[in-house]
Amino acid sequence: MGESKKLLEAFKLFDAANAQDPNTEVVEGKEYAKEFLYAQRMTDILNQFEPNASEALQLTARCQHICRWEIPRDSYEMNRVGYLKWRQELKKFHAEKASAILQKVGYDEETIERVNFLLLKKQLKKDDETQTLEDVICLVFLRYYYEPFLTKHDDDKIISILQKTWKKMSPKGHESALKLSFSKQGLALVSKALSDK
Structure with missing residues (x-):
């Protein structure tokens, strides 16, 4: 770059x-x-x-x-x-x-x-760069802040946050998110959030 x-x-x-x-x-x-x-x-x-x-x-x-x-x-x-x-x-x-x-x-x-x-964050889902920024924000959250977050909130709140996060992301963002490594509990909640959508 x-x-x-x-x-x-x-x-x-x-x-x-x-x-x-x-x-x-x-x-x-x-x-x-x-x-x-x-x-x-x-x-x-x-x-x-x-x-x-x-x-x-x-x-x-x-x-x-x-x-x-x-x-x-x-x-x-x-x-x-x-x-x-x-x-x-x-x-x-x-x-x-x-x-x-x-x-x-x-x-x-x-x-x-x-x-x-x-x-x-103007024209999310319409402007490619706004969408890329949103994907990056979500990926940073999932990679660095999601696991510490797990210990502070109940499963239902975590699942709701994951579903909202997923909704903001593009297919490319989803693909990158699924390549991240999560703890056993973290992965279980991601799977549940995606299956409950």
Whole structure:
């Protein structure tokens, strides 16, 4: 995947912003800022899933959760309506943060608008790049966050989340998801979610 000078500079600034996350995750004995680690994982999975991704898509994957901790979930009502409102506000917030960095790096308006379009998840299922981004988000969840999630929720909730995740993905995304390795319990719940659809 080709990397332009601007792209690398934007990545550096996105990573510096995400490295400020006070929430941390330990991987193989090393502590990382949570959103910094998430951004690296997004880039890694995108590179595997769509090695010829456009520059706009590469940028979007890297800043998809930029500074997410600044708008905590509990600042909205802890119900479905509150959750949806939080998600909508986050998308706009990420788009603003990313735009400021992209302008600083010297990207043209067209690229910045495209990154915003993708961050706002416009035309899912219709726009190929929006769909690819969604597939990558789902694959990152399934590969890195699904198994730890299992211990925190009951089976019915997990099955419901898996079914919603599956619904958002493309056939190519499904194919990649089924190649991931899961624990015995994780695989059993994936199988149940897919057979109950």
